[in-house]
Amino acid sequence: MDLRYFINQCAEAHELKRVTTEVDWNLEISHVSKLTEEKKGPALLFESIKGYDTPVFTGAFATTKRLAIMLGLPHHLTLCESAQQWMKKTITSEGLIKAKEVKDGPVLENVLSGGKVDLNMFPVPKFFPLDGGRYIGTMVSVVLRDPETGEVNLGTYRMQMLDDKRCGVQILPGKRGERIMKKYAKLGKKMPAAAIIGCDPLIFMAGTLMHKGASDFDITGTVRGQQAEFLMAPLTGLPVPAGAEIVLEGEIDPNAFLPEGPFAEYTGYYTDELHKPIPKPVLEVQQILHRNNPILWATGQGRPVTDVHMLLAFTRTATLWTELEQMRIPGVQSVCVLPESTGRFWSVVSLKQAYPGHSRQVADAVMGSNTGSYGMKGIITVDEDIAADDLQRVFWALSCRYDPMRGTELIKRGRSTPLDPALDPDGDKLTTSRILMDACIPYEWKQKPVEARMDEEMLAKIRARWHEYGID
Template sequence: MKPIRNLRDYIEVCEAEGEVKRVKAEVDWDLELSHIAKINEEQGGPALLFENVKGCLGSVLIGVFSSPKRMAIALGMPPEYTMCQMADEWRRIGSRKPIPSVEVNTGPIMENIVEEKDIDLTKFPAPKYFPLDGGRFMGTSAFRITRDPETGELEIGMGRMQLYDEKNVGLYLSPGRGGDKIRAKYEKLGKPAPFALVFGCDPALALASVMFIKGASKYDIAGTLRGIPVETVVSDFTGLPIPAEAELVVEGFMDHDDLRPEGPFGDVTGLYTSELQKPIPKRFVKAKRVLYRNDPIMLANSSGRPVSDVQMMISLPRTAALWQELEAMKIPGIKSVYIPPQMAGRFWAIVSVKTQYPGHANQVAHAVISTTTGHLGIKGVIVVDDDIAADDMDRVLWALATRYLPDRDTEIIKRGRSSPLDPAVPPETGYVEIISKILIDATVPYEWPQKPVVAALDEEVVKKVKSRWKEYGLD
């Protein structure tokens, strides 16, 4: 497989695998593009590269992360890897020697430089996704770059970005978290916060932007994933390092007292955010310079009800993080871990364990909600035996049907921490930080002297049959 250094390399590799299809017909950014993408996604189709967006400069690639195969290609892993296998590989990155980014003098991103007076962001193909959206969203698979003014550390993270007009773009920062904390430091200093917004890049960089490894920058993570360093160009405008082979970058500043209503948007839950009921003013980035490659390609995520790009992007790093945390607890027997994208990539977790003592499965379930990843937002845990991979949803349901008794194997935790993203919290109560959680033990009780026997195939015959598969005419 060809080494992937940028979005164009990725498209070339995926095309060879039949995983990208080019759409050459003219398509409107206003709902039509997103609706084609969503219908295609629900039919299990390839990623789509829209090359002729009405009235716009550049193309849109959407659907990159909505299949495990395309995600594996993006990560440089074997295309046949399952979500659990990818998460298992991902969680080991932290133990590898990081591959730091390399500064270069220039790169393809510098092919076109547009100064403030000539900026018109509306000419780029930002889609409007759903009828009730607050407008066009330029960033659904984009990431921001800023720098902590006190420590000098880079902060790279993902968040939705609404296109307001020719020179202004919304940037959602989770209150009290990384990007917002840094913004607040600039506010304390009486300075606007500098940002570089990246709207198309190597998909491994987009995935790295939602991953956290202590002491490593997101560029280091992407380089370690790839096995080659990420090349960056230090901007002579903001001083921020931007990917040299990015497709489109908007540089600008965020004022602290200038607010505009942002959203609503069909979020990761597949439901509209609270801005639909009540407008919430937010800060935004005033574009001062735009950099882009010739014929830029914007990377976009499908959204809405699962499974879409956004749920897959959340599922994988959260699965890897939870697995890593459980391993650090030294609990024996854990075989695989999964936070399913069908459950918005955050609300339920499944763990496969080889039980070794009475109460082992219960210990694992309690451990999940005690982790950093698990205590915030995960409201359900299912533990299955080691003959079932955590991401084998058919077998997980089978375990619930054949190994689980509600009165014996269910535990309700009445006071657990919620997530503000949980739409199941009753709206009339406002944001309730304390919710109930459920722990389900779908394993065969370890202490049973006689356990049910699985109707399994003979392993030797399986080997023989597989060796003759072509001979049977079934390949």
């Protein structure tokens, strides 16, 4: 189970296009990918890149069908339904399918060290005109080990290729990677790191989720229903997928930073690096592992909705729904962190109300969860007859069930991300305000609005005769 298996599955489901026309790594790959993703087109495997012999893969998560393919689920499932399946399989750490350590694997087909280390060997794209350079790590998992607990973390941090042996790594303040890095700084040691580029998409996805007390490799195997395999990278001793395409092994000096960026982020805007250099940690690449004919897995970002927004929406929907289940919040029917909100800033929860104040309890629970407490700016609650990812119906509820005075609560202060372009660049970039919008019909109303509904008997008759009408 690796990236190539997923690519083949996409091809079988007519969700892949092999691009054999020569393209340039400089802007062309990213722009073709962006236009394709915005039209909900296929994943792309660029097989002829100017100056290179190896391919680039983009668009892995851009449609709900490809999300379902990755999860081994029926292809018609919505984002909400796929996230619910993930939640059900991973709600508890009991009964996890433990990953298996192996001594060899395709990733060890080529081991380059010393003077042979040269990041220019890969067709690393430049994505947008104002980017600070080429970004080798966009679909990347950076493996770190906590020096105190021994726990392993797979973090998703963008990586700019600074030169042939160094990558800038954007480890944001407060993230687990930064907390681990500070421990190495306290010990006066460099931090071993291994960057995985190209693997089973489930491993990458597990690394973006929060599963306390469970290995990302174990989570992957549990969702897949089959043991995941990993091996210990020969230089760092960190676990990496045996079938990974590329692994960059090296060290990060917690006290030696270099400017990284700018980069067109998932918000559709550039971050502060566009106006002033911001020093970031640096991965000193000491060894490269790669398969024969390695596939560089990449994603552009920019304005929604594209590949990365679908990924973020899925992972945050899955973690938020899991947390609400763990809180034992009653009545939750469906959950969605909207891809249209970059997969972060707005969420919708559908619930079956059971008592007055129930919808506010749900909104408060979202805001108090790990997922909702970071970056979330808006929470909308709707009644059970509306699916959380049905935006057409959500806006109907906001129009015909929501009263701004009755249904709105403003929260002045909550944790945010410095990547949010709506925050004052000269102010506090780590906190934001929040809005709770209750679009449910109040439970306690004795006389509720009467919805215009079709006749069920007639609907059944029509469905049985649909082919007779000649309507496609």
